[in-house]
Amino acid sequence: MSESEHENEIRDVDLRKTIEQSIIPGFPDDLAFRCIAKLSHGYHGMLECVSRRWRDLVRSEYYSCYKAKKGWSGSWLFVLAEGFKNRWVAYDPDADLWHPLPRNGAVEDGWDHYGFACVCVSNCLLVIGGCYASSSPHENTVVTRDVVRFDPFKKEWKRVASMRTPRAHFACAVVSGKVYVAGGRNALTHLFGMSSAEVYDPVADRWVELPAVPRPQMNSSRSGLSYKGSFHVLGDEVGMASQAFNPLEMSWSTVVDICPPLVSRKFNGHVMKNDRLYTIDDLGLGGSFIKAKDTDEGEWYDVGSVPSVVLPNHLGEAPVGEYGFAALRDKFYVIGGIVPIESDAGRFEHVGWSVVKVCNPLDRPLNWRKTKPMCIPAGGRIIGCVSLEESLRT
Template sequence: METIEQSIIPGLPDDLALRCIAKLSHGYHGTLECVSKGWRDLVRSEDYSCYKARNGWSGSWLFVLTQGLKNRWVAYDPDADRWHPLPRNIAVQDGWDHHGFEYVCVSSCLLVIGGCYVSSSSPREKTVVTGDVVRFDPFKKEWKRVASMRTPRAHFACAAVSGKVYVAGGRSAYSRLSNLVDSSSAEVYDPVADRWEELPAVPRPQMNSSGLGLSYKGSFHVMSDQVGIAEQISSGVFNPLEMSWSTVVDNWPSLMNYTVQVMKDDRPYTIVDSGLGGNVIQTRDTYEGEWYSVGSVPCVVVPNHPGESSPVVGFGFAALRDELCVIGGHVRIKLDAARFQIVRSSVMMVCNPLDRPLNWRETKPMCIPAGGLIIGCVSLEESSPP
């Protein structure tokens, strides 16, 4: 650290004071900067961010992108119970919409990977598929371009497994007749070396388009988005240790609308429509592989919108620490017997799935203007013990 004329905290050695402040989560930075000019300069310094990064004190974050935010993510800090807008994604230029990208957290950073760019002003403009990758560093609070994928792709399978990012399949181009051209390639990204390497091709053609990626039991699972409820289906599984694919017949729920979240104990959870006007949390039996319900997701009460509300749709679903999070979405409010109103929700509800019955609580709502349909959400867990 550079010499500071005054002590960071009077009565404490600067190295101990630095350690105390650096232990606080990023959610408190606004408050810290208001203490004094010295603290503000400290929190914004390169030395401070490097010190936190060196000790692995990234904190835990939930990154969320909602429709209409023009590729500007927001981040939730559970320690401070606060939401913060991130700088706008530098990869997306004005006049273009970004679709079909993937996102993952690895090495204490958020990665936004690939996708396609569609002109928002000229629908006839050619759709561009990209291999671009940008990284958001929560220590420096900035986006940076990193190594691009070897194969540009959109709507592909992606997951982080053991500190590396695996991608497979997807759509690599658009033909003149607007038919999608699928890619059977797969590759892996090493964030430490900032390098992509090719992997053996995806073994089954039907898994190439719009496959869904999942990190489960130390392997990269690629599942079709056409999976049926409670059906035995085949998925491609890549074993990083053996560097090979295998086909596994297994039981997975419908993934058309929602995703599977895997907790630290390798137990997966998902949300399904019960068919009775409500959403239900399901988990999987460790031994039998069958899915069963553990509780329902409550309806959202929207402030200033009296009336009976229907279950949320278009929400985000994520695991953060030991809790499951249901974020945002659209709520249908019943005004009378014949009229309804669709309202954007900025509410986040969390519960510990091991507590039965499920005990849901609301966190602080997303910061304005975030809310409504969730395009992406992913959690970042602190890698080193506090």
């Protein structure tokens, strides 16, 4: 027997002893285990402090596999702030807690990752493609086709099948449990948008090439949207038509741009119940406003403004920019960002912000409340933001 096999056998014996002992005295173990497993990951730190028995149970592979089988991922917000050494943080709304995730080993020390897409599918977080840029001027920027997955059950990153084509600043969305990507740029097409598209099946861990986009966009970053069963690649200029891919017909069609006419091209779009569309119209120093659209033919209308902030030792309110915007459990979260402050010399400086605010878009006027702020120093400009909502498996 090898040394690793011997260590695994010892761990299995210890785990069996742990499970054989009463988890909660006077309570049936199967029911006690089910109750503990149903708690979201944000409570794990407290659970591990109860006893060594609970700590070993929560950290065991049996526990993570049981939660994965049941689909009990809980609901999460995954966020990456610029300058935080590529360290993602996660928020658990049930526990109202933020905590850092393990390091993403795909990004080497001294390199920054940007231009990627992030989505949640099959109760996991995927970080797809993008650019690796070194702080050293002697290193070239690398466009990658890497895809890494964070498993919230095992709390670990793992490389999965790479895209067929390296790309950055591309459109991406999840439609019917599959991940669609299109357009973007690579080292050969940095001046023009790519026409290639592909789809990822997380069950088969395989990428398949799709028909080319008829009208590639110059910059498709944050312009992908899943809407009414189709993958939309939104126009990157005001008035430019969008392209929609129908997975059933395996074909593209041109559709009217569903962005508001004045909205920033960084379309922070979300589809809520009854196919209602929401986005944020970011006007810079003029503030930011949430807009909604109820039907295809309907007009965009204002829902309310994103709250400004008041910083210590500064008069008046200041708008927040470069924040994360995510929808989770029928609520909107505005996360972190930067606040422009005018210095004594008359220049604007940007202050990192870690405050997180949430509202229900159906409440009028919008009633924003604060949640627990991001764990320091994760605040500032948000370059990755996506939500995961627990989907139970049958």
